[in-house]
Amino acid sequence: MRYKVTSAIGIALLLSSINGRALAQEGRELSLNGQGYFEGPAVNIFAFSNWYDGLFADAKIGGIEIIQRGIRSATNGDVRLSATPGQWDAAAALVNRKVDAAGGIVETTLRYAEYNWQYVVRA
Secondary structure (H helix, E strand, O other): OHHHHHHHHHHHHHHHHHHHHHHHHOOOOOEEOOOOOEEEOOEEEEEOOOOOOOOOOOOOOOOEEEEEOOEEEEOOOOOOOOOOOOOOOOOOEEEEEEEEOOOOEEEEEEEEHHHOEEEEEEO
């Protein structure tokens, strides 16, 4: 389970850190905008800005999303309890999402009530 969590979120963080280094070398950086997502030249990174609609948990629009040059290149960087989650598999409930504009941090708390398990994702 730990490997799956690390790989899903790790991929999103790796992509954003690679892009962040390239932007920093050019004197540009990712910044947290007024709508609560990170943006930079040719890239937007959402951290739990969209959420599952409640009907299908495989909507693949939650978690960490990376959009590069208008193309969604990575999404659904969230913790799932199945190796290959399907539309009827459980998805965590969104408990809280805090945007710290001054610190450049989005912190999201999620919970699987049936397992009495809660976790936090910071971007």
